[in-house]
Amino acid sequence: MGTQVLTEEERQQIEARIQVLELEHHDLDDIIAKLQADPGQDQLQLRRLKKRKLVLKDILARLRNRLIPDIIA
Numbered sequence: 001m002g003t004q005v006l007t008e009e010e011r012q013q014i015e016a017r018i019q020v021l022e023l024e025h026h027d028l029d030d031i032i033a034k035l036q037a038d039p040g041q042d043q044l045q046l047r048r049l050k051k052r053k054l055v056l057k058d059i060l061a062r063l064r065n066r067l068i069p070d071i072i073a
Helices: 008-036 043-067
Strands: none
16 A cells, blocks of 8 residues: 655644544543533433544544554565
């Protein structure tokens, strides 16, 4: 497979995006923990927040993989 070499600007943009998404992921952790502590909480809202958190995790993994060049053994 071909490896696309990132420019320094592209690398910085990806790193900045990762920081923003990590912050949102962390914030969702806090919100979910607080909502789970309340037994009367709307379960649909909680499921949506958990799904968003999983989506963010997937996006973060893909962005991090773009920063790490593939090593072919």
